[in-house]
Amino acid sequence: MTALRRWYSPTGLRPGDHACWTYADAAAFCTTVVPFLDEGRRRGERLLLVGGSPATVSETVSSLPGRAELLASGQLEVRAAQEVYGSGREWDPVAQVRHFRAEVEAALDRGHHGLRVAADVSVLARAGSESLRQLHVFEGLADELADNAPLTGMCLYEASLGDDVLGPLTVLHPIQHQGDREPLGHLSGRGPRLALHGDLDLSLAGHVFPALVDLAGGAGGEVTLDLGDLDFLDVAGARMLTEAVRRLAEDGVDLRLVGPRRAVARCLELFDLLDGQVSA
Structure with missing residues (x-):
């Protein structure tokens, strides 16, 4: 599992890394994607870029x-987002x-030494609430694949x-770049076993909640x-976990919180949430 960290530059990644990057406009998209792909070129990886229209994506690189040789050899492939994801309204993560x-x-x-993918997933985040729920599941699965x-x-x-949209998506990545926001936590895993890493406080609780409910809800x-890798939990975070337990129970899912460190366990005890052995 990649350690939680902020990503200051679109380079320095290696196989196994799953990162999130927000961008302001087309120029920022280009200045992010090109060095990321060029690093993969130098590592001997196959390169895949997904985003926008075919003409726009080709111009990006x-x-x-x-570039010409990479495209001709097939080491670089460029695809439009709609070609990969469709309209985003009906897709299977x-x-x-x-x-x-x-x-x-x-x-x-x-x-090749692996696959390096830069994918603009904004179209799925804009396609409505159901697509966004599926996108949370997709990011959890992609994290496991990486x-x-x-x-x-x-x-x-x-x-x-x-x-409101980017917060839950960001916490599903161990490597994060969302403007000036410092990464606090990461939700990993899939299906019957999930894990929280880092800190869970008032600023993050509202972002973790939809991601947690969507990842656990389908199981x-x-x-x-x-919670063994959760370093800090405040009352707002514990209240969020209480609400997640309640919401999931309505859907027939029994969410069990296990393995917290002692400081985290003390906060959980206030809400009668402790279920399992406490870590040292």
């Missing part, structure tokens, strides 16, 4: 060193991650989406939320 896994395997078969395959992933989102039955 016009300054990438060796499990199938999408399966597709990216196949792309990783194809890259290795062709002799942790188990030679994949370096950068998910790009337009800053104009706003904090059914019992879901474990491991």
Whole structure:
């Protein structure tokens, strides 16, 4: 699992990293994507860029060193977001991650050292509440894929989406760049086993809540939320966890909070949330 950190520059990533980057406009998108892809070129990775229209995406990489040769050899592939995701109103996050896994395997078969993907996912975040819920699931699955395959992933989102949309999406990435916001926490895992890392306080609770409910909600039955890597929890965070437990119970999901450190456990005890062994 990649450690939680802020991402100051769109370089310095390696296989296993799953990062989120928000951008203000087309120029900022270009200045982010090109060095990220160029780093992959120098590492011998296969490169995939997803975003915008075909013409716009092609223009984005016009300054990438060796662009023509990379395209001709197939080391670089450029796709429009609609080609990959459709309209965003009906799409399957499990199938999408399966597709990216196949792309990783194809890259290795062709002799590359892995797959490096820069994907603008804004179209899915704009496609309505159901698409956004599926996007939370997708980011959780993509995080797991990056942790188990030679994949370096950068998910790009337009800053104009706003904090209510970007906050939950950001916490689903261990490597984060959302303007000047310092990364506090990361929600990882899928299905029956999830984990919280970092700090969970008033500023983050409202962002973690929808991501947690959406990731746990599709599992059914019992879901474990491991708090062993949670360094800090305040009353607002504990109240959010209480509400998540209640909301999920209405949907037939039993969310169990396990493994907290002693300081976190003391806060959980105030809300009768402690369920499992306390870590040292």
